Amino acid sequence: MNRKWIPKITFWRCVFALIFLMGLYVSYIRFFKGLGASTNLNDKVPWGLWVGFDVLCGVGLAAGGFTITLVVHLFNMKKYKPIVPSTVLSAFLGYNLVSAGLMYDIGRPYRIWHPMRFWNHHSVMFEVALCVMMYTTVLALEFSPMIFKRLKWEKPLRIVKSITIPLVIAGFILSTLHQSSLGTVFLIVPGRLHQLWYTPILPLMFITSAIAAGLSMVIVESYISRRAFNKRLELDLLAGVGRAVLVVLAVYCVLKVKDLFNRDAIELLFDGSHESKMFLLEMGLGVAAPLGMLAVSRIRETQSGLFISSVMVVTGFVINRLNVSITGMISSSGVKYFPSWMEIGATVFLVAMGFALFGAAVKYLPVFPEETEQETEESLRYLVPERRPVMTP
Numbered sequence: 001m002n003r004k005w006i007p008k009i010t011f012w013r014c015v016f017a018l019i020f021l022m023g024l025y026v027s028y029i030r031f032f033k034g035l036g037a038s039t040n041l042n043d044k045v046p047w048g049l050w051v052g053f054d055v056l057c058g059v060g061l062a063a064g065g066f067t068i069t070l071v072v073h074l075f076n077m078k079k080y081k082p083i084v085p086s087t088v089l090s091a092f093l094g095y096n097l098v099s100a101g102l103m104y105d106i107g108r109p110y111r112i113w114h115p116m117r118f119w120n121h122h123s124v125m126f127e128v129a130l131c132v133m134m135y136t137t138v139l140a141l142e143f144s145p146m147i148f149k150r151l152k153w154e155k156p157l158r159i160v161k162s163i164t165i166p167l168v169i170a171g172f173i174l175s176t177l178h179q180s181s182l183g184t185v186f187l188i189v190p191g192r193l194h195q196l197w198y199t200p201i202l203p204l205m206f207i208t209s210a211i212a213a214g215l216s217m218v219i220v221e222s223y224i225s226r227r228a229f230n231k232r233l234e235l236d237l238l239a240g241v242g243r244a245v246l247v248v249l250a251v252y253c254v255l256k257v258k259d260l261f262n263r264d265a266i267e268l269l270f271d272g273s274h275e276s277k278m279f280l281l282e283m284g285l286g287v288a289a290p291l292g293m294l295a296v297s298r299i300r301e302t303q304s305g306l307f308i309s310s311v312m313v314v315t316g317f318v319i320n321r322l323n324v325s326i327t328g329m330i331s332s333s334g335v336k337y338f339p340s341w342m343e344i345g346a347t348v349f350l351v352a353m354g355f356a357l358f359g360a361a362v363k364y365l366p367v368f369p370e371e372t373e374q375e376t377e378e379s380l381r382y383l384v385p386e387r388r389p390v391m392t393p
Contacts, residue, residue, distance in 0.1 A: 023350075023352070027346070039339070044334065048326065048339055050104055050105040053321070055105070056325055059132070059178070059182060060206070060214065060321065061213055061214060063091075063210040063211055063215075065091025065142075065171070068080060069087070069171060070172050072084055073164060079237065080241075086225070092142070097350050099112075127181050134170075141160060145161065181203065189329070194328035194332075209252055210317075212313055219245075223306075229363070239300055239306065245310070246294040253287050285316050285319070287313075290309040293305060293309040294309050
């Protein structure tokens with residue numbers, strides 16, 4: 001018997017197999033028994049974990065794709081070109097998983113194509129749906145050179161490369177439109193969303209926080225790729241991304257604080273309610289703490305400092321989106337909501353599929369730059385940054 005094609009059994013492969021089986025079962029219940037059999041949603045809480053995490057977080061965390069391609073191809077910052085393939089790949093996978101998450105969330109998933117045929121010009125969700133579909137197409141084209149290089153298809157590769165700049169511009173326009181429109185969606189519920197999060201500048205808040213979280217995901221993915229696939233990106237590149245996160249996060253923090261003062265909502269921070277505690281957690285963990293860390297160059301220029309601060313930004317971003325879509329809406333609904341185990345299971349299943357597809361792409365496609373033997377040996381030094389010599393008088 002040829003054992004060449006039998007994969008080696010490891011702990012993480014067993015975990016993934018269990019998650020995969022659970023995902024198949026949850027998918028069967030959802031698509032054959034309906035939302036009532038698989039979720040804790042009801043008429044007063046129609047949007048839950050799948051909208052809050054799978055859609056709002058998935059779209060935002062993929063914002064690194066359009067940000068990095070923009071600075072490389074339009075601002076001519078070629079230094080960051082090695083990051084482009086991995087960020088485009090993660091964005092492409094992210095948007096496909098968002099689409100898969102939408103299939104779970106909408107009541108009649110077989111009608112997901114309806115926005116393309118039955119246009120509703122008065123709906124913000126129509127604009128979001130159209131932008132997401134078009135941007136996923138743009139990402140597919142930006143991702144295609146990795147496949148063409150692998151297959152050595154020269155002609156299609158030249159054609160796609162010749163339209164790189166129009167694709168980057170289209171991606172930037174479509175991303176800014178739907179990233180902000182996801183915030184616009186919640187402007188239609190002024191009486192329901194808690195005052196700590198409801199603000200006329202919610203679209204601006206959404207796109208600013210998405211840029212910070214998307215760039216932080218670039219750093220997190222690089223760290224995980226190094227641990228899982230022995231692939232790495234240069235520390236000075238990631239430190240540059242960290243500086244960009246610092247600037248964007250500072251702008252977001254100023255906007256947030258100034259908005260609270262302008263709306264006389266600052267006193268709500270300390271009323272002891274569940275909403276105030278969640279808001280303080282979101283801002284403390286996801287904004288204040290990483291701002292303090294990234295502002296110190298000796299922390300920002302180390303792998304551990306970059307990774308920990310980036311994880312904080314991503315975690316704070318996830319809490320923010322869940323606060324806007326769930327925490328801030330629960331009080332006005334008059335009922336309690338906590339996702340069922342099947343809602344959590346479907347989300348874990350989609351995240352696991354994202355990791356598996358990213359790993360397969362890294363293994364078979366030219367996602368990371370090729371490393372020479374000397375660079376591989378020097379990669380150990382990546383863990384221990386060089387210290388500046390101490391100057392003695």
